[in-house]
Amino acid sequence: MPLIKNTFHRPASSSPDPAAALTSVSPDERWAAARAAGDDPVNLAALAQVLARESDTRVREAIFTALARIATPESALAVLPYLRSDDANIRTGALDALRAMPEAVKAHLSQALADADADVRLLACDLIRNIRDEDAPRWLCEFLEIEHVANVCAAAVDVLAEIGDVQALPTLWRCAARFPNDPFLAFAIKVAADRLRANAPGSRV
Amino acid sequence: MAERKLRILIVDDASLVRHYYRQILEAKCFEVEEAMNGLEALEKLLVNAPDMLIVDVNMPQMDGITFLRTLRRQALPQSSIPALVISTEAGAQDIAAARAGGANFYLVKPLGWDVLTQYAAMFCGLPA
Numbered sequence A: 001m002p003l004i005k006n007t008f009h010r011p012a013s014s015s016p017d018p019a020a021a022l023t024s025v026s027p028d029e030r031w032a033a034a035r036a037a038g039d040d041p042v043n044l045a046a047l048a049q050v051l052a053r054e055s056d057t058r059v060r061e062a063i064f065t066a067l068a069r070i071a072t073p074e075s076a077l078a079v080l081p082y083l084r085s086d087d088a089n090i091r092t093g094a095l096d097a098l099r100a101m102p103e104a105v106k107a108h109l110s111q112a113l114a115d116a117d118a119d120v121r122l123l124a125c126d127l128i129r130n131i132r133d134e135d136a137p138r139w140l141c142e143f144l145e146i147e148h149v150a151n152v153c154a155a156a157v158d159v160l161a162e163i164g165d166v167q168a169l170p171t172l173w174r175c176a177a178r179f180p181n182d183p184f185l186a187f188a189i190k191v192a193a194d195r196l197r198a199n200a201p202g203s204r205v
Numbered sequence B: 001m002a003e004r005k006l007r008i009l010i011v012d013d014a015s016l017v018r019h020y021y022r023q024i025l026e027a028k029c030f031e032v033e034e035a036m037n038g039l040e041a042l043e044k045l046l047v048n049a050p051d052m053l054i055v056d057v058n059m060p061q062m063d064g065i066t067f068l069r070t071l072r073r074q075a076l077p078q079s080s081i082p083a084l085v086i087s088t089e090a091g092a093q094d095i096a097a098a099r100a101g102g103a104n105f106y107l108v109k110p111l112g113w114d115v116l117t118q119y120a121a122m123f124c125g126l127p128a
Helices: A027-037 A041-051 A057-070 A073-084 A088-099 A102-106 A109-113 A118-128 A136-146 A150-163 A166-178 A183-199 B015-027 B038-047 B064-072 B092-101 B113-123
Strands: B007-011 B031-035 B052-055 B083-087 B105-108
Touching: A027 A041, A027 A057, A041 A057, A041 A073, A057 A073, A057 A088, A073 A088, A073 A102, A073 A118, A088 A118, A088 B064, A109 A118, A109 A136, A118 A136, A118 A150, A136 A150, A136 A166, A150 A166, A150 A183, A150 B015, A166 A183, A183 B015, B007 B015, B007 B038, B015 B031, B015 B113, B031 B038, B038 B052, B038 B064, B052 B064, B052 B113, B064 B083, B064 B092, B083 B092, B083 B113, B092 B105, B105 B113
Parallel strands: B007 B031, B007 B052, B052 B083, B083 B105
Antiparallel strands: none
């Protein structure tokens, strides 16, 4: 038993209503409330609402983490718009959260891959890396056939090299042919093709 | 005594990008180290400071701008290592954010061999 009575002010982690505490004026209370809010999907709407106006980096990270813990298609949808933030720190927080909920992200992938913003499409390619789905290589191949920005193609090729197989090779060659003057994409496609061939059953390592 | 090779730390989460830069820079006799994000880069800097940094913006765990801001607050000589930011982000606000964070120069991907070697030489104080 402690000799001195603990008079330290406990933040709102023990609060019965984390959703209400998310709007506290105290960043410490908002942080604790965000951490607690991730325990219950019922707090999703409140988390999404405060995320839009939260300016404290630590609280924002806790909100992203809470949304990732809830891990539903709705919580992924709440995070996705932050991929287009001007603030790299916010983009990173959003991307980390989305990476942590691959199954929830799956429902929105086709939309993200068709986004008008090339940066969102590029980050969406990266999200496929963590999705365990046998169709994932096919999604990337279909995407590569139509994507018109070389940088975005390079991101897709990078992921395809990890999760694809030799069936992706014709897509890679067609992509290379569409961007004959891009040295990095040519390099990326060559490395990816070598890797896919090396990983093919029966190939010598 | 053998001359020390100039060292460049590449900070980028994309393995293909790191591989691409490494191939170009090693062909020009630079020594190359890699980090997958800003946090890993900060750890590597504690052990051995490079002559130059090549930094991406969008990376997991710690993005390039946060990394540079943290680096520039550290003690000399680490805080003065020249940093070239290379990113797919081409907006004026991205370039301004990188400069404010401590980038010495900003280039937009994709990059050809000649451009990368030219900037690496310039940042390391080699004749063009």
